[in-house]
Structure formats: structure tokens, C-alpha cells
Amino acid sequence: MISRRILLSAAAIGTIGLLTAPQLVSANSGVQIGQAAPAFTAKDTNGKTVSLADLKGKTVVLEWSNHDCPFVKKHYTGNNMQALQKKWTGQNVVWLTIVSSPVGEQGHVDAAQANKLTTDRGAAPSAVLLDPKSQIARAYGATVTPHMYVIDKTGKLAYAGGIDDKPSTRVDDLKGARNFVDSALTELAQGKAVSTTTARPYGCTVKYAPPSA
């Protein structure tokens, strides 16, 4: 015997599904694992133009950052982010730190301030991209800092989500945390499929610039 509730739900899903299909698309405007990562072109802090299209053939990491966010601070104070950057840029991975805070918002930096931060923190990204209109953040649906994305050599998205499985601002929690970016990069380097392709992104909200015309 079919349960009545299943039948009802089935009918409801059918009808509502049809009605709301367009909304779904916009709600998940971000990105999908296994699909081509959205293209972008931006100036880095040294005035160089970086375009994702030019990076085909290389594994790319995107790291959303806001240096005053306590979650970001945790990973820099604990030397976790720098260590990851050094480990993987050393293996021909392109690491792009993206700052999407607009002028007047927390985390906003100009090129000089960004470079000073990199030096002071001993960070080692391939480049720091300034995204004050939050365009790249919008294209990727980045919600928090640090929000992490890994793009494989064919330009497809391999990982999107939080950096590890310990959502907190405590440096102590770095010990024993499972770092999803590190494991995704390790698997890609070994030619394996990425086993964990997404995890809850945690952190401070990306300080979005108001949508511009």
C-alpha cells in the first residue's frame, strides 16, 4: 500500500517544482563541482593582470580573505594558511588570495597594504587579487572568509567550501582538524578523484559591495 503522505508529497513536489524552477537557478547562482569554474580577470597587487583562462593546465586555489576577520586571523596566526601556501605553490599550484571587501568595509586593502600584509604575515600566495566590487565573489557565490575553492588542471571546480572541519576562531583547533583543501590538492596531485568535494564554509560574511549596474 502506498502511503498517503508520500503520494501527497509527490504531487506537491511535482507541482511546486515546476513553479519554482527559475528561482532555484538563481539561488544556486554560485558554482557546481565538476563544472567549469567561472572565468575571471583581475589585477593583482603588483599590477599584473591575472586571468583564470591563462591558468589552464595548472591547479588553482582561490582563498577569500579579510585580514581582520577572526576566522582568517586564526589560520594566519596559527601559520596554517602560510604553510599550505608554501607547500602547494612549491608544487606548481597557483594560489590566489582574493580580497572582495569594498572601500570602507572591513578587510578592504589597497595594493600596498595588501603587499605589506603578505610580507608581515609571511604569506606565500602566487598573487593577491583585489576585487573591491565583489564581482569574483559573486561569480563564485563565496559567502565567508576564508572560503576556499580548488580548480583542477582542466579548469573544472574540484572543491568548494570551508578550509577544514573545525569551524571556530580558536588557533588550538587547527590541531587535529581535517584540512579539506590540503586533501583535495593531495588527491589531485596523485591523479585521484577528490573525495570530499564540499564542506560547510565557515567564517565571517564576505563584505559584499552593493550590486553595481
Added chain:
Amino acid sequence: MRRFGFFRRLHQVVLVAVLTLGLLPNVQAQMSGNDLVDAALIAEPQSIRAGQPFWVGVRLRMAEHWHTYWRNPGDSGLATEISWALPEGFTAGPIVWPVPERIPVAHLVNYGYEGEILLLTQIMPPAVLPAGEMPLRADVNWLVCQKECIPGEATVDLALPGGSGEGDPANKAAFDTARQQVAQPSPWPADMQMADASFVLTVAAPGPNGGRIREAVFLPHQEAMIEHAAPQPLQITAEGLTLQMPRGSFAAAGLPQQTGGLLLIKEDIGGRLQQQAFEYPQIAYGTAPVAQPADWAAVLQAALLALVGGMLLNLMPCVFPVLSIKILALVSHSGQGRAQMRRHGLAYTFGILVSFAALAGLLLVLRATGAQIGWGFQLQMPLVIALLAYLLFAMGLSLSGVFHLGGSFAGIGDALTRRSGTQGSFFTGVLAAVVATPCTAPFMATAVGFALTQPAAIGIAIFLALGFGLALPFLVLTCVPQLADRLPRPGLWMERVKQALAFPLYATVAWLIWVLSQQVGQQGLLAAMLGLVLVAAAAWSFGLRGRVAMASAVVLLVAAAGALYGTARDPAAPAVAVAQPGGGSAESFSRQKLDTLVAQQKPVFVNMTAAWCITCMVNERTALSSDAVRAAFRARSITYMKGDWTNQDPEITRLLEQNGRSGVPLYLYYAGGRSIVLPQILTPAIVLEHLAQLDRPQNSASLPNPTINTQR
């Protein structure tokens, strides 16, 4: 000294000015989370009683516009954490969270709290307490955000002695308030269907009927499960409500680890939206069948179910006699031509199908025009019930031999031998369909419920399958001669069987009268039963066969119809609604009774409610049924009256209007010649406070309360 004070003040002013003008953007960066949140630990009891669990709460006071987070912080943020350090043998339960607010940030949403909250935790002490004061300590970690986020932490503690476990009056208000802010356990079952891109929550809340639900939103416990900021399209049907939630982009594949959540419903109370929160600790998950409106497998399954159900209907007490009579007619004329028998079978089937299609069509049309009715709606009308009772009673009398209906009616007698007998079979089919309806509703709920959610064509097809099932046994009998041949020879036994078959019909009549007794008042019920007597008299008179007898039969039938009118005019005193009464037993509301009691200066509490009013239900569950309120009712010998406005009741409508309300809930308290209107949102404390207001003698009240009316 004064000069010094002046300079000190000047110094402060300058400092503040410098801070405000020059350093404003940096102030927040330099603040710590501890400046923005004040944390403290309070306990509900003054002392700990061995083995008896008690409540403590971590109170967080946020600086203005800053917020901390719920267990699921939403798109960003972090839930507050409490880790306990308790004496040996003590254990702490999980945090019982207040209902959070949805806090929009850009195009994202967070769930959290501004202002002040109390995070309740239950502590279980051991059966044997250590000597002296027992220290309870908690390390509290939070993230406090406005736009920027700042983590903070504090260690809070208190110590309690062993003792009776009596409540601490100083903290009573805080705990009472905190409990009001916690969601109610949901009274309705719910389930979640998981599809590729979304979750669909179905809440079986048939009562509210969408009455005044304006908004509903689900807050899952699991982080990243859904797109928190996306709209959740709401659908309200007679069965309850469904919410569709787009799956989160960063949700882990498969089932969420935590399957519960909060259902927030906003209900329109007199033009104001009132929020109710219902907690689901866990929700059953299923994978949504790939269901399109034209999912033929599901339709076929429902149709098959309907077909089998229809066949089973033949065994129901309302239908069995009809079918049996039909078969008896077949037996008595077993000699006739096969072709003619088949014609009868087909005519009977056709009669049933036409009736079912008509009934289903009517139902679908009514529903399309917005009437919230289900199958069996005809049985909600007392007139229809009484008519069916009369009809079945007359059929029973006929079978008992009181009178003989020839020709077309029930197909007994020589109808079959006549050429026009097929017409008779058609109408027997109609009759079978009509008398079957009281039995269909309870037994066919599944198939019928499905049919009603389908496009009209499919819906009608399912109803037809039901009808075809009903017709099938007789159709098979007439179309398969070998079967008909097996029927026993006609004889006296047929007469006996016929007479015996009257009794299931009488039984059905008894059931219908019982149904009627719930729908009409005592007078109406009496009228209906007198009507039955008149029907019996008419049948007897009809059986006498003479001109005078015929005339009196007609007169008696007209009188029976008059009785029907009497039945229809006396609708029942409204049934006492959903939740059960607060103070002892509730009486159903009557203006007369109220006026009498008020005239006698007896205390009366009036609760105007409706089955579809969620706020009413919550008030009853949380306030009016609480022990404190029950006890207060008893102590004052208050008569507790409840009026059900589920169906518009003019008497209640008048009372509502007199109190300036256009709808329920309305709570009134009368005592000592005065009356008072209570707020629409009740807590035990509010009720007790209002009861106490009228305890005071009228003159001694120093401040006249504007809501107190003096009875004239």
C-alpha cells in the same frame, strides 16, 4: 575639589569626542568580544536537590545591534558554545535554544539573537550530593557580529548549596521569559522529501486549513543544508502545508546529519502577524519519488487501489444488501437470455459510473472554486445524512416486507423480465453508488486523497476505477454465464435472505443517526428520528395499497420532509475544539449561560477559539492548560467556557465584535461584576496576572486599568 571634578569631567568629554570623531572606524577593531557581550550564569533553584534535574541558563547581553548565533548560524558566523565543568557525578544537557531571528546580511542570511537571551541547560545532579556548596562552571565561547565579527569568551560560574531545590524568586522571571522564547514541540507530523536540487517539507497540519497562515519558513538544524536566504515557496492544502527549500550549494551529499529544525509560522491575528515557532527534533527523510503530475506508475497504482477498494465496498453494510438483491433478482430469472443478462450487468455498471463521475465532478468543481472540502463532504451536511438514513430505512422496510417496491426502484420483482428492466438496473447502479458513499469516505481515503491532488482528468479516472470496482462483481456474474449457472435455484430461501438483509441496512441507519447526533442539536436529532417514524408509517400505508392509503403515504412523506427541515435548522452546538480545556472541564460557550453566570456575579473565563487558529492552540497548550492556570481556575471556582468559531457562529461573532475583534483568539474574564479582555498572546503569567486584577476590590485599585470594563 570642585575644580578638580570639573577638569576630570572635561577630560572625559574630550576623550569621548576624540574617540567618536577620530577613532570611530577603529573602535570596533579594538573592542573585544567581551566588551560587546555580557555573560553570566544564573540558576532557577536556590539549592540543589539530590537526583532532581534543574535548569541553569547562560545569559548573554549583546551590545545594541550586535548579534550572537543560533545552533545553525546560517550563511556565516558561529554558534555559541558552552562547555561545562561540573562537580563529580553532575551532567549537563544540550543547550535549549531560543527561537532565533533571521538576520539578513547582503544577499545572505544568518540566524541569531540581538538584545538579551538566556541559553537554557538542564543539569542532572547525582543521587548523593557532595557536602557544601557545589560550584557550576561554564566556559562560554561566542562570535558576536554586527557587520564585523569578533570572538569572545568568558568563564561564568555560580555555587549552589544542597537543599530542597526550591525556585529562586530573583530568577523566576528570567526563566519564565526564556521558556516563552523556546519553540513548542510541533503538534503535527512532518516529513522531508529529498530531491536533487531541493528539499520538500510536508507538514500534516490539516486543522489550520491555511486559515490565516501568511508566511512559513523552515530553519534546519543542519548548517549549509539549504540556501538559507532563498525564498521557501509555501503551499497550503486541506492536508497541511508544504515548503520547498533549495538545497545549499555547499551541502554535503546525501542526508543531512541532523534532520530536525524549526518551523516558523506567521499567522494573521486581526491584521497583525503573530509568529509561532514549532520545534522538530528530528524529521523523517525520504527520497522524493520522481513525481510528475503525470507519473503513470503512481496513477496506475492509485487506480488499482481504487479498483480493489471498490470491490471491497460490495461487502460494506450499506452496499451489500443492494448487491444481494440484484443477485437475487438474477437468480429468480436465471432462465432468461444471456444477452439480456449482460445488458443488465452493463446498465448497472453504467449507472454506478455515471454517479461516481457526477459526484467526483461536483467535488472537483467545488474545490476548484476554493471550497476546502474533501471526499465525503456530502456527509458533512446533516440534510444529506438524514436523507440517506431515510432512504436506507425505507429500503430496509421494503426488504422486511412492510411494502413492496415494484419496477425500477430496487430492481426486485419482475423488472428484469421486462424490456425496460435495463433502466431499472441503471438506477440500481445509481442507488448502489449513492448508498456506497458513506462507506467510501473512511475506506478509500488513500486513493481518494491522491485523486484530489491530481489534475481533474486523472482524478475522475481514479474515481471511475473506484466505481468500476464496485460494479465488477455483478458485471462478472452477468457476463460469465458459467458463474450465473452456479447460483442456487430460486425458492423460499430467497425470501428469508431478503428479510435478513434488512438488518445491515438498519445497522447503517443506526450509524447514520449517530453521525447526525454529532452534527445537529438535540432538537434536530429528535426531528430526524420522528422523520424515521413518519417514513415507516408512510411505508406501511403505501403497502396497504389503496387510494386513501396512497394519499396518506404521500402526506406522511411530506411530514417526514418537514422533519428533515427541522433537522437541518438545528445545527449542533459547536464541538469543543482541538486541544483540551485548561481548568478542569470546559463548557461549550452559550451567550445565555454566560449572561446568567455573570448576572450571578460568578467568575467566568471565556476562550473563543477555532480549529484553524494556531495561536489559539498554542495559547491553550502553553498557558491555559498549564498547571498553574488550572489551579488558579479551580481556586476561584471559575467556569471555563470555550466557544468554537471553526465554523462561523453568529453568537460568537457578536461577542467578538462587542469586544472590538474581528476574529479569534479572544479571552475574556468576568468576575465580581467586572470584565477584562486578555491579550491575544497568553503565557501562564499573563493569565494569572489578569485573574488577580479582578481579585482586588474595585475601589482599592489605585490605577484604573483601561482594559477593565464595569458590567452594566
